[in-house]
Amino acid sequence: MTTNPGHSTDSPPPASATRANAVVELRGIKKKFGSVEVLHGVDLSIHAGEHVVIFGPSGSGKSTLLRSINLLEQPDEGSLRVLGVEYGPMKCSKMERGSPLALRRQVGMVFQQFNLFPHLTVLGNVTFALRRAKGVSREAAEERAVEALESVGLVPWAAHYPSQLSGGQQQRVAIARALSLDPKVMLFDEPTSALDPELVGEVLAAMRKLAESGMTMVIVTHELNFAREIGDLNVFIEGGNIVECGGREIFDSSTNPRTREFIGAVL
Numbered sequence: 001m002t003t004n005p006g007h008s009t010d011s012p013p014p015a016s017a018t019r020a021n022a023v024v025e026l027r028g029i030k031k032k033f034g035s036v037e038v039l040h041g042v043d044l045s046i047h048a049g050e051h052v053v054i055f056g057p058s059g060s061g062k063s064t065l066l067r068s069i070n071l072l073e074q075p076d077e078g079s080l081r082v083l084g085v086e087y088g089p090m091k092c093s094k095m096e097r098g099s100p101l102a103l104r105r106q107v108g109m110v111f112q113q114f115n116l117f118p119h120l121t122v123l124g125n126v127t128f129a130l131r132r133a134k135g136v137s138r139e140a141a142e143e144r145a146v147e148a149l150e151s152v153g154l155v156p157w158a159a160h161y162p163s164q165l166s167g168g169q170q171q172r173v174a175i176a177r178a179l180s181l182d183p184k185v186m187l188f189d190e191p192t193s194a195l196d197p198e199l200v201g202e203v204l205a206a207m208r209k210l211a212e213s214g215m216t217m218v219i220v221t222h223e224l225n226f227a228r229e230i231g232d233l234n235v236f237i238e239g240g241n242i243v244e245c246g247g248r249e250i251f252d253s254s255t256n257p258r259t260r261e262f263i264g265a266v267l
């Protein structure tokens with residue numbers, strides 16, 4: 001793990017924290033909407049199996065940062081590398097550069113709104129994504145979809161329609177849909193924020209299980225108790241800058257007044 005600025009320990013980054021072995025590496029990422037810059041040069045490295053939590057006030061740039069990782073937002077400046085391949089605007093040789101389509105095959109994303117097709121069954125929602133992205137046969141897609149649904153405990157609901165499911169179940173379908181494509185990293189943008197409180201736990205449980213399986217995950221969330229449990233690297237962002245990042249100790253013993261104030265207001 002390497003980040004800048006304000007890592008909350010004084011120790012140097014581990015020797016392994018090089019460009020070569022980062023799954024996702026952002027360097028100097030800037031993003032403007034019109035004339036307003038909302039990311040001011042973000043540096044962040046995410047390594048295999050790491051679970052990174054991004055938290056901070058509304059409007060601080062969390063979604064823009066996350067969406068930059070799969071180019072749903074196009075950064076204006078900086079380097080975005082995923083598994084060593086450059087996708088950002090930074091100049092590099094043709095050999096090093098990948099296409100947005102190739103990037104999205106590696107990066108799964110789950111949104112606050114589940115974005116399921118209402119006219120397709122649970123199984124249909126997962127196989128549709130698979131067949132479109134990978135062009136596999138119906139049989140192969142169904143086999144893979146059932147595996148993915150199994151991992152979120154929804155095989156019994158495969159023939160149901162989204163409207164017959166709770167919000168928590170729908171979000172678990174969205175997770176299965178992303179997982180079925182075998183991503184190398186999964187991005188979650190406030191995956192529980194649209195849910196009734198009693199449904200939050202089942203989605204967090206599915207994410208916990210995924211984390212335990214070793215998936216590399218980047219999670220924007222206000223669920224700081226969950227972050228405390230799962231976050232290997234916790235990143236506090238405000239006003240388009242990383243203010244501080246660190247391990248679980250950030251929640252109890254951050255020395256940064258802004259981080260403390262924010263955590264104190266949420267927890």
Ligand SMILES: Nc1ncnc2c1ncn2[C@@H]1O[C@H](COP(=O)(O)OP(=O)(O)O)[C@@H](O)[C@H]1O
Nearest residue numbers: 033034038056057058059060061062063064065
């Ligand atoms: N598509 C857009 N067009 C214009 N401004 C945007 C757009 N998306 C986000 N913004 C602005 O960028 C800033 C950061 O937004 P966002 O990344 O959504 O913050 P967060 O996810 O932390 O709430 C906000 O000021 C927001 O209004």
Ligand SMILES: [Mg+2]
Nearest residue numbers: 062063064189
């Ligand atoms: Mg957001």
